[in-house]
Amino acid sequence: MEFLLILALLLFSITRSCCLEGNGTHSDVLAPQEVRFVSLDYKNILHWKQHANSTNNQQYYVQWKVYGKKHWTKAAKCQGIRRLHCDLSQETSDPREWYYARVLAAHSGFHSPWVLTARFNPKWETSVSPPTVKLRVTEKGIVVQLKPPRSAHRRLNGSWISMRRLQRMSYTVYIMHNDVDQKTLEIESCAKQFLISDLSRRTTYCLQAESRLHLLDRRSPLSPKACVTTL
Numbered sequence: 001m002e003f004l005l006i007l008a009l010l011l012f013s014i015t016r017s018c019c020l021e022g023n024g025t026h027s028d029v030l031a032p033q034e035v036r037f038v039s040l041d042y043k044n045i046l047h048w049k050q051h052a053n054s055t056n057n058q059q060y061y062v063q064w065k066v067y068g069k070k071h072w073t074k075a076a077k078c079q080g081i082r083r084l085h086c087d088l089s090q091e092t093s094d095p096r097e098w099y100y101a102r103v104l105a106a107h108s109g110f111h112s113p114w115v116l117t118a119r120f121n122p123k124w125e126t127s128v129s130p131p132t133v134k135l136r137v138t139e140k141g142i143v144v145q146l147k148p149p150r151s152a153h154r155r156l157n158g159s160w161i162s163m164r165r166l167q168r169m170s171y172t173v174y175i176m177h178n179d180v181d182q183k184t185l186e187i188e189s190c191a192k193q194f195l196i197s198d199l200s201r202r203t204t205y206c207l208q209a210e211s212r213l214h215l216l217d218r219r220s221p222l223s224p225k226a227c228v229t230t231l
């Protein structure tokens, strides 16, 4: 009796270890595809696609690590999720580090292999949003105020850190009249506001601005058009 019990336990543990470690539970058909970071203003989001041949209701598990370290860390908010993205901005917040992330899909007892990203560095790979543009008309011309996009990171006191603090950047401002370019200005990002003079009177001008990261000369899309009429 005792012998049978031990035998049963032994068989049980053998089957368990087979099914946890062996190939029986692996299913390549579940493997997430195109696992990659997309980063805008240091908001580092891991994205992936569901395998083309898999069912709809699988769950995903995300882990991350610093390049060169051994151990993977579970992304606490992205365990057993059904969505196809995971915000890793906080986990990957040191702009000098290189990171990896990996995703595994599971469905009714089967799971895929881990699928790894390419090596990711926030500083080199982030793109930037356009600045916020505010216009004011005075006797002398148009006063332009540019506000840098804010990054995904906050200071200890809760205030947002602007992109300007994290990377060298500048702006290009396009001044148009009837959709024809009149002037283009390059503005250093520390200039909070500046005056555009030598404009025609009682004329409507529209402005658009883009941000530029100097590191790889990466430019943002244009800001929405802002228009004013001179005095």
Ligand SMILES: *[C@@H]1O[C@H](CO)[C@@H](O)[C@H](O)[C@H]1NC(C)=O
Pocket: 022, 023
């Ligand atoms: C498990 O899969 C790997 C890779 O496909 C293969 O090399 C290995 O021989 C398999 N092991 C067993 C026990 O089937």
Ligand SMILES: *[C@@H]1O[C@H](CO)[C@@H](O)[C@H](O)[C@H]1NC(C)=O
Pocket: 051, 052, 053
């Ligand atoms: C999905 O299944 C079809 C038919 O078996 C196969 O031809 C195709 O390569 C599979 N797609 C992927 C992404 O594996």
Ligand SMILES: *[C@@H]1O[C@H](CO)[C@@H](O)[C@H](O)[C@H]1NC(C)=O
Pocket: 155, 157, 158, 159
């Ligand atoms: C937080 O700190 C920054 C920089 O030290 C400062 O400019 C900002 O006013 C502070 N914000 C609050 C809400 O205290």
